[in-house]
Amino acid sequence: MRFIRPIAACLFGLVAMAPTGAPAELTLSGFLQQNTAFNTVAANPDGRRHKWLEERAQLKLDATGGAWRALVKGDIAYDHLGRQDETELREGYVDYAAGNWELRVGRQVITWGLGDLVFVNDVFPKDHQALFAGRPLEYLKRGVDALKFGAYPEFASFELVVAPGFRESRIPDAGRFWLYDPMPAVANRETVKPGQGDVGLRVYRDIAGYDATLYLYSGVQRTPSMRPDSMAAPTKITYFYPRLSVYGASLSGRAGEGVLSLEAAYYDSRQDRSGGDFSIPNSQTRLLAGYQIQPAADLSLGFQYYVEYLYQYAAYRAALPAGFPVEKQWNPTVTLRMTQMLMHQTLRLSVYALHSLGNGDDFINPEIRYSFTDRLSGAAGANFFGGKPWGQFGQLSQDDNAYLQLRYEF
Amino acid sequence: MKRRWPWMLVGLLPLQALALSGEEVMKKSQAAFLYPGKDFKARVVMKLISKDGQQRVRELTLLRKNAGEPGGDQKYFMYFFQPADVKDMAFMIHKYPAKDDDRWLFIPAINMVKRIAAQDKRSSFVGSDFTYEDVSGRDLEDDNHLIEREEKVGNRDCYVLKSTPKAGDADFAHKVTWVDKGSFLPLREEQYDKKGVRYKLFTADEVADIKGFPTVIKRTMKNLQTGHRTEVAYLKTDYDLGLEDNLFSERFLRQPPRKWID
Numbered sequence: 159m160r161f162i163r164p165i166a167a168c169l170f171g172l173v174a175m176a177p178t179g180a181p182a183e184l185t186l187s188g189f190l191q192q193n194t195a196f197n198t199v200a201a202n203p204d205g206r207r208h209k210w211l212e213e214r215a216q217l218k219l220d221a222t223g224g225a226w227r228a229l230v231k232g233d234i235a236y237d238h239l240g241r242q243d244e245t246e247l248r249e250g251y252v253d254y255a256a257g258n259w260e261l262r263v264g265r266q267v268i269t270w271g272l273g274d275l276v277f278v279n280d281v282f283p284k285d286h287q288a289l290f291a292g293r294p295l296e297y298l299k300r301g302v303d304a305l306k307f308g309a310y311p312e313f314a315s316f317e318l319v320v321a322p323g324f325r326e327s328r329i330p331d332a333g334r335f336w337l338y339d340p341m342p343a344v345a346n347r348e349t350v351k352p353g354q355g356d357v358g359l360r361v362y363r364d365i366a367g368y369d370a371t372l373y374l375y376s377g378v379q380r381t382p383s384m385r386p387d388s389m390a391a392p393t394k395i396t397y398f399y400p401r402l403s404v405y406g407a408s409l410s411g412r413a414g415e416g417v418l419s420l421e422a423a424y425y426d427s428r429q430d431r432s433g434g435d436f437s438i439p440n441s442q443t444r445l446l447a448g449y450q451i452q453p454a455a456d457l458s459l460g461f462q463y464y465v466e467y468l469y470q471y472a473a474y475r476a477a478l479p480a481g482f483p484v485e486k487q488w489n490p491t492v493t494l495r496m497t498q499m500l501m502h503q504t505l506r507l508s509v510y511a512l513h514s515l516g517n518g519d520d521f522i523n524p525e526i527r528y529s530f531t532d533r534l535s536g537a538a539g540a541n542f543f544g545g546k547p548w549g550q551f552g553q554l555s556q557d558d559n560a561y562l563q564l565r566y567e568f
Numbered sequence: 569m570k571r572r573w574p575w576m577l578v579g580l581l582p583l584q585a586l587a588l589s590g591e592e593v594m595k596k597s598q599a600a601f602l603y604p605g606k607d608f609k610a611r612v613v614m615k616l617i618s619k620d621g622q623q624r625v626r627e628l629t630l631l632r633k634n635a636g637e638p639g640g641d642q643k644y645f646m647y648f649f650q651p652a653d654v655k656d657m658a659f660m661i662h663k664y665p666a667k668d669d670d671r672w673l674f675i676p677a678i679n680m681v682k683r684i685a686a687q688d689k690r691s692s693f694v695g696s697d698f699t700y701e702d703v704s705g706r707d708l709e710d711d712n713h714l715i716e717r718e719e720k721v722g723n724r725d726c727y728v729l730k731s732t733p734k735a736g737d738a739d740f741a742h743k744v745t746w747v748d749k750g751s752f753l754p755l756r757e758e759q760y761d762k763k764g765v766r767y768k769l770f771t772a773d774e775v776a777d778i779k780g781f782p783t784v785i786k787r788t789m790k791n792l793q794t795g796h797r798t799e800v801a802y803l804k805t806d807y808d809l810g811l812e813d814n815l816f817s818e819r820f821l822r823q824p825p826r827k828w829i830d
Contacts, residue, residue, distance in 0.1 A: 222826050260819075268679060269679045299678050299679070310814070310819055315817075315819060369683065412668060417683045450684065452684075452686070452688040452691065455739075458685065503692060529653070533652060568652070
């Protein structure tokens with residue numbers, strides 16, 4: 159709720175500024191949804207048998223008048239596992255569009271970069287739990303409360319994002335997911351959220367038929383680091399969000415028969431450039447190469463090769479306490495996505511598979527999706543995890559689940 | 569008898585010189601069907617109707633701008649209203665006659681613009697019986713076009729052309745097109761599979777004059793093998809609106825300008 163009030167104030171302020179008498183067009187839409195995910199291997203750490211079980215309604219109100227637009231997208235959900243907020247403002251913003259610039263103020267979803275479930279320059283908040291618990295893809299992204307200024311002169315396009323406050327990514331909940339914990343005996347835990355916001359700039363243009371983009375970001379990590387009060391006899395763990403800057407670039411365009419995507423970013427871990435603090439991730443370079451082709455009608459294939467390179471590796475190894483899992487300096491990952499549309503694109507079969515060549519982690523998500531009518535659609539799928547007990551996906555190997563989504567749109 | 573031959577040839581010559589070749593008819597037909605005006609806008613309602621009558625609706629605004637002469641580069645912009653799961657989705661194509669298109673898709677659920685591969689032009693357009701090629705045109709160079717005869721469709725005089733793919737990799741063996749001799753619009757087209765069986769039928773069901781351009785405002789594509797058909801109606805059709813080039817850009821994919829997409 160604490161996010162909603164300032165946004166509402168912004169919305170009303172901007173709407174009040176809108177010229178009166180401009181013809182406004184109002185549309186109301188939304189959906190009702192049932193979403194269930196069953197565990198297929200083990201019960202949750204808290205003993206429940208579902209990863210997700212909820213009914214949800216979304217209302218979307220879209221108002222347009224001249225150069226102005228306001229959008230509010232809000233959810234109300236009943237969560238049978240009882241651990242979720244029951245209301246959520248998904249998005250709520252006001253737009254003003256001028257000839258070659260525009261402004262968006264409020265809660266908005268921002269996605270940067272080219273990766274498919276691999277994030278190089280997409281520094282904006284995500285909901286990783288949603289992805290692993292079989293929720294619809296749109297719940298992977300969380301909105302940020304920000305001002306976005308777009309400028310579109312002839313030579314390039316600019317998008318500046320300024321967020322006065324911090325919004326974190328949602329990581330899997332320890333009651334629902336079996337997560338690796340190097341200090342399971344310490345019960346006293348505290349999270350310190352950064353008081354600062356963040357700022358990002360994206361600049362893009364066409365270069366010889368390729369979409370070329372530069373990304374600059376200054377803010378904090380979206381997922382927390384943990385620091386014990388003592389290594390020898392820890393009594394308390396503090397979760398905190400280290401400062402981070404990201405400098406990146408991407409290129410995408412046609413190559414041969416398909417679409418080639420190249421993306422790179424340097425993660426400047428400003429709070430631990432020397433690499434001597436084991437609780438803060440070291441600086442990194444992330445590289446991604448993706449290729450998508452369409453070998454037959456209504457069939458598409460996407461391949462990605464992604465690698466993370468860790469700087470100050472010797473300092474990292476020296477600072478890492480005994481017993482903590484060791485990350486490799488080079489950590490490559492490959493992914494494959496295959497999508498086949500059938501029956502006039504009302505039936506979609508897809509599979510996404512990820513394999514880490516660095517630590518052997520696996521993540522596989524097969525899904526079948528069908529539109530019964532233009533309004534009623536359903537999906538059935540599964541999430542399979544595997545690998546080392548401390549790997550990003552390996553730690554979830556007890557959390558395999560099968561899910562169902564049923565949605566009525568209006 | 570021998571002496572008459574030269575005279576007959578002379579008699580035929582002027583006619584031969586006046587008559588259009590198959591290639592020329594197809595070129596004029598493509599110009600009339602896919603290139604009229606400097607730019608174009610329509611609200612498109614597609615009904616996908618199964619053999620047993622189940623109906624699904626796809627509704628979008630279609631914008632097109634030509635870079636130059638008919639047969640040249642084009643830019644397309646599509647903004648979806650229906651069905652609900654693709655509402656606010658936008659799709660952009662930069663079409664080049666001699667090479668693969670560039671295509672971008674805006675996915676509103678995750679607010680992402682994505683380039684998509686486009687080499688398979690025979691893929692269905694939004695699940696309809698029309699392929700991408702049916703919507704934005706097949707390269708004329710890909711087929712040999714021969715005028716087979718002349719015939720009426722309704723009360724319109726038409727050329728009947730047979731187009732046969734030059735390469736063997738096409739998924740159809742040939743197609744037969746009835747091109748209106750006056751407007752050069754295709755009024756009927758039959759596609760034949762490799763066994764020589766007619767399997768797809770296009771009909772122009774209503775032609776209207778809009779700003780001086782004869783325009784097919786109602787059309788149907790029927791799959792004769794499955795009985796599935798797609799009926800398309802163009803509403804609010806208009807030409808020469810002065811669409812700017814920068815409309816066909818990532819900025820407007822993410823946030824389409826309302827004045828063009830009503």
